[in-house]
Amino acid sequence: MSNNKHVLEMNNISKEFPGVKALDNVTLKVHAGTVHALMGENGAGKSTLMKCLFGIYKPDAGDILLNGEKVEINSSSDALGNGISMIHQELHPVPFRNVMENIWLGRFPLKSCGPFKFVDEKKMYKDTRELFAELDMDIQPETIIGKLSVSKIQLIEIAKAVSYHSKVIVMDEPTSSLTGNEVVQLFTIIGQLRSRGVSIIYISHKMEEILRIADDVTIMRDGKLIGTWPACELTTDLIISKMVGRDLSQRFPERSNIPGEVVLQVGGLSSPAPKSFKDVSFELRKGEILGIGGLVGSQRTELIEALFGLRNVEAGVISIKGKQVKIKSPIVAKKHKMALLTEERRVTGIFPILSVLENTSISNLIRYQKPYLLLDDKRRAEDAEKGIKMFRVKTPSSKTLIQNLSGGNQQKVLLARWLLTEPEILLLDEPTRGIDVGAKYEIYAIISELAAQGKSIIMISSEMPELLGMPDRILVMRGGRVSGILDAKDATEEAIMRLAAELTT
Numbered sequence: 461m462s463n464n465k466h467v468l469e470m471n472n473i474s475k476e477f478p479g480v481k482a483l484d485n486v487t488l489k490v491h492a493g494t495v496h497a498l499m500g501e502n503g504a505g506k507s508t509l510m511k512c513l514f515g516i517y518k519p520d521a522g523d524i525l526l527n528g529e530k531v532e533i534n535s536s537s538d539a540l541g542n543g544i545s546m547i548h549q550e551l552h553p554v555p556f557r558n559v560m561e562n563i564w565l566g567r568f569p570l571k572s573c574g575p576f577k578f579v580d581e582k583k584m585y586k587d588t589r590e591l592f593a594e595l596d597m598d599i600q601p602e603t604i605i606g607k608l609s610v611s612k613i614q615l616i617e618i619a620k621a622v623s624y625h626s627k628v629i630v631m632d633e634p635t636s637s638l639t640g641n642e643v644v645q646l647f648t649i650i651g652q653l654r655s656r657g658v659s660i661i662y663i664s665h666k667m668e669e670i671l672r673i674a675d676d677v678t679i680m681r682d683g684k685l686i687g688t689w690p691a692c693e694l695t696t697d698l699i700i701s702k703m704v705g706r707d708l709s710q711r712f713p714e715r716s717n718i719p720g721e722v723v724l725q726v727g728g729l730s731s732p733a734p735k736s737f738k739d740v741s742f743e744l745r746k747g748e749i750l751g752i753g754g755l756v757g758s759q760r761t762e763l764i765e766a767l768f769g770l771r772n773v774e775a776g777v778i779s780i781k782g783k784q785v786k787i788k789s790p791i792v793a794k795k796h797k798m799a800l801l802t803e804e805r806r807v808t809g810i811f812p813i814l815s816v817l818e819n820t821s822i823s824n825l826i827r828y829q830k831p832y833l834l835l836d837d838k839r840r841a842e843d844a845e846k847g848i849k850m851f852r853v854k855t856p857s858s859k860t861l862i863q864n865l866s867g868g869n870q871q872k873v874l875l876a877r878w879l880l881t882e883p884e885i886l887l888l889d890e891p892t893r894g895i896d897v898g899a900k901y902e903i904y905a906i907i908s909e910l911a912a913q914g915k916s917i918i919m920i921s922s923e924m925p926e927l928l929g930m931p932d933r934i935l936v937m938r939g940g941r942v943s944g945i946l947d948a949k950d951a952t953e954e955a956i957m958r959l960a961a962e963l964t965t
Contacts, residue, residue: 466528467492467659468513468544468628473522475508477864480856482508483519484683490628490676493657495650497670497691500680500703501898503854503866506663507549509680510630513661514546515539526628545621546630549663549867549894551613551637555606560588562605563620591623595649610637610804611756618646622653629653632663636894639756647673665897667696679703704898711901712929713908719748719932722782723916724885729766729776737763737940740776744885749907749917751931751948754960758937760920761803764887767918768793768800780885794823799883801874803890803920805867809874812863816855817844819862819873824880847876852902868899875906886910888919892926904930924953936960 468490475483483505490496498506511517513524515535523530526542533539539546553562561568564584571580588601597615605613614637621629635643650660650673664670670677674691679702686702724744731737737759744750752760765771767778769787778785780796787793790800802808811819821828821840828836844858851872855865862870871891878886891907892900907930911917921927927934934946936959944959 465492466490467526468661469523469525469528470509470513471523471525473509473512473519473524475512475517475519478856482683483512486522486680486683486685488661488678488685489688490659490661492627492659493654494675495654495660495662495673497674497677498661498663498680499665499670499677499699500686501868503682503869504680504703505683506680507632507866508683510546510632510661510663513539513544514630540624540626543625543627544630545624545626545628547617547621547632547634549632549636551610551617553605553613553616555604557605558602559599559605559608559616560584560601562616563588563591563623587623591619595619595622596645609756611639611642614638615642615645618649622649626658628659628661630661630663633665633894634662635664635666635669643669665895665900667699667897670699671696681705700897711897711904711925713901713905715908715911717747717912719745720914721746723780724767725777725779725782726767727777727779729763729778730774731762731766731771732774735759735762737766737937740937740942742935742942742945744916744918746916747911747914748933749911749919749931751927751934752918752920752937753922753927753934753956754937754943756922757939758960759940760937761889762940763937764800764889764918764920768798768887770800794881794883797882797884798887799823799878799881799885800887801871801878801889801891803893805870805874810862810870812861814862815859816848816853816862816865816873817841817858820844820847820858820877820880823877827880843880844876847873847880851876851906868895868903871895871903872899875903879910884915886915886917888917890920890922892921892923900926924956927956928953 466489470488473483473486486505486509500506508517512519515533515538518534524533531542533542569580569583570577585601592599597619599612599616618634634646638646653660662674671691676688677691677694678688679686681703722743723746727741729740740763754760762771766773769789769792778787785796817840821843828840830836841858848855848858853869853872855869862873892903907917919931928948928951931948934948934951934956935942936944936956938960946955
């Protein structure tokens, strides 16, 4: 530890929502100038605790102390005023404004002209350039933020948090959308902040990150504190057992089914620029899990969106069970028994202001149609309850708003939604992104069981262990083209990276 002084103390914090106790007497103590990891399964209460710290929620009980003095934090403004900033897991930029406006939103530098005040564009530009230079970020301040990649927007959010000169910065899954080089850049920034005495509360499900950069680790489970340990005393297995309360010696389910006949055949598929893939060909068999790997920008997502009718195709052939098809829309894809689980569940997956019940049934409303355009609410409720039980969704009831569930439980609801359409081909884009190790295993088990039932699955993953542990075969993309297809039992991390990055031996 770099300092024995607690810059932050959250003592005996409790928070209850209708039907669920999200936090039960939780205490968190953070030393100055350290990286303090906060870990736990989805639904453990990590984000709720941090929202109490940042003034988004007001605790039902407990105290918050900064440098030994009790403070009242009733809003995000209070938190920022007390030197606490937060990088949220879900990004919410103002897409049609430029980078520097997004960074200084709500605190634009002003200049006077007679009795009037105007935004000082020159100072804002200068301050942004200086901030980016300090953090070694190569981003133009005047670029419209909606034109940037998710990873660049994530870096901008990190820069924005640093710009407040806070003494405590909360980072909630900050690397979920970053490339390998950008992760290294983030860790460099964290090192700089730590050397200045800034404390980082770091939420992540990635064990290797935690063990690499954390000084201390606090683990939560079911809204309760399990304990806090120096990171040097922990291993991946110890963290997992403390998080889930049981031993998880096997990270991936055993699979014994043998893929059958070809179900989907793709030949010479190409899409128009920009973000184009070229001459992609592969086959998918019944009961097979086909993994797709590649670096950011390899056009993996664009490929499966095209298969589902969300993107135009300018050349090539798609055949299902030997019959050539043209999939020009998701409606057509669904008619061919296809389903797509998208990469960004909060942006293109869930309907946040609707309930679990409504989110489960929304892709298959024709199933519940009654005369006079009415819906069979009893059957919808039965199917929602069936999905909750099948996927072990942690929710007070099917009437709970889905936005109040953890990320892992939201993902389970989306899987339940698509299974109600009785698909034969499932396209899964990063199905376990931002999900804890316990929930991951449950989703892996579901995917494996679906394959055993004869469902054919394409699964994009950026996590190497997942890519090596789940599929039967691995298709690797580079620059919009297929650079190779490997049998999973013979594949290695080195072989995949060589194909993804065009490395030579």
